[in-house]
Amino acid sequence: MNFCSDNVTGVAPEIMAALVAANAGAAMPYGNDECTERLQAKFSELFETEVTVFPVATGSAANALCLSVMAPPFGAIYCHAESHINLDECGAPEFYTGGAKLVALPGARGKIDAADLDRALKKAGAGVVHHVQPAAVSLTQATEAGTVYSPEEIRQISEVARTHKLRLHVDGARFANAVASLGCAPADITWRAGVDALSFGATKNGAMAAEAVVFFNHNLSKTFAYRRKRSGHLFSKMRFLSAQLEAYIADDLWLNNARHANQMAASMAAKLAKLPGAKLCQPVEANEIFIELPEAVIEGLLAEGFQFYRWEGEDSTLLRIVTAFNTKKEDVAAFVEAAERYALGKPHPLTPSPPAGRGK
Numbered sequence: 001m002n003f004c005s006d007n008v009t010g011v012a013p014e015i016m017a018a019l020v021a022a023n024a025g026a027a028m029p030y031g032n033d034e035c036t037e038r039l040q041a042k043f044s045e046l047f048e049t050e051v052t053v054f055p056v057a058t059g060s061a062a063n064a065l066c067l068s069v070m071a072p073p074f075g076a077i078y079c080h081a082e083s084h085i086n087l088d089e090c091g092a093p094e095f096y097t098g099g100a101k102l103v104a105l106p107g108a109r110g111k112i113d114a115a116d117l118d119r120a121l122k123k124a125g126a127g128v129v130h131h132v133q134p135a136a137v138s139l140t141q142a143t144e145a146g147t148v149y150s151p152e153e154i155r156q157i158s159e160v161a162r163t164h165k166l167r168l169h170v171d172g173a174r175f176a177n178a179v180a181s182l183g184c185a186p187a188d189i190t191w192r193a194g195v196d197a198l199s200f201g202a203t204k205n206g207a208m209a210a211e212a213v214v215f216f217n218h219n220l221s222k223t224f225a226y227r228r229k230r231s232g233h234l235f236s237k238m239r240f241l242s243a244q245l246e247a248y249i250a251d252d253l254w255l256n257n258a259r260h261a262n263q264m265a266a267s268m269a270a271k272l273a274k275l276p277g278a279k280l281c282q283p284v285e286a287n288e289i290f291i292e293l294p295e296a297v298i299e300g301l302l303a304e305g306f307q308f309y310r311w312e313g314e315d316s317t318l319l320r321i322v323t324a325f326n327t328k329k330e331d332v333a334a335f336v337e338a339a340e341r342y343a344l345g346k347p348h349p350l351t352p353s354p355p356a357g358r359g360k
Helices: 013-022 034-047 059-069 092-097 114-122 151-162 173-181 224-230 239-273 294-304 329-344
Strands: 051-054 077-079 101-105 131-142 166-170 198-202 211-215 288-292 319-320
Touching: 013 239, 034 051, 034 211, 051 059, 051 239, 059 092, 059 131, 059 166, 059 198, 059 211, 059 224, 077 092, 077 114, 077 173, 092 101, 101 114, 101 198, 131 151, 151 166, 151 198, 151 239, 173 198, 173 239, 239 288, 239 329, 288 294, 294 329
Parallel strands: 077 101, 077 131, 131 166, 166 198
Antiparallel strands: 051 211, 198 211, 288 319
8 A cells, every 4th residue: 555656556457468469579679660660650649740759768868858959058947846857857957958957936736837937037138148048948747746737827838938939848757647637638738738848658657667758849859869869768679668658548548547546546635634634735636645644643554554755854744645547446445544543543443452450
């Protein structure tokens, strides 16, 4: 009953079956196999426009390499202060861009506000030799706060970016959860809203190790193949990445997995929020829950073997709880039942009662 992350899960059976099937026989290396070649048409169909797709193995590689074609070494990439590229990628965007600066912006619910971005860009010193030059904006969808950008919010940010001649990137490690939450077409929160490129995540939602960089702006894709090779992400046996991605988007597997994860989070959050002393700290719009619980409840849950993160340090009572494509309803029910017991000061049902007449 591990709710630390959607990275703790195994592989979706459909994707594992696709890997087994891809293992049969020989295939040309370095993306020249039939499976990889099919991805262009399949992703173009998914996004309702012609796209260019590059499989890679990790989200950090997808983000950093994608940003490397958007920002020069003297450029600036605007992102949320809590974004993955800012906090959790060990300087990879800076490294692969050759030194571009990440400019972190605040924003409620893990989101950049279009008006705040516009104000920052107006003061950025575009054209002034002493300053890094604004080059790109990176959004996280779903955000690190478990919230999602609406199509209109992305359009507004895109308009600001275009006004200032910046490119727009989306870190979509949990893109499926955002699409499932919004009930929109993938195109509605990407190219139709002005997005140039997307890091399309699969690993958190059922893949073994597979992400895709999807370019809607084909001019940006021209040097990407060389950057991918130089970074060590041109896999010789590319078919095993591509087979995962092909199975992932087939028959709406990616959306069905995300819908389940989202539903488990919504169900758990609604019940936990009713506990005495509980405080839901972010809207639950995807598959992450940020909630404060009393210390006694947290200690009791940990003692019973439930796993999750104290989000702001070892003594924090703010928890991040993440559900996944294969989260079991009974595990959610068990977590909630245990939390309710400890919130009401009741012991574990297997904890022996003290002997009569000896203590209180």
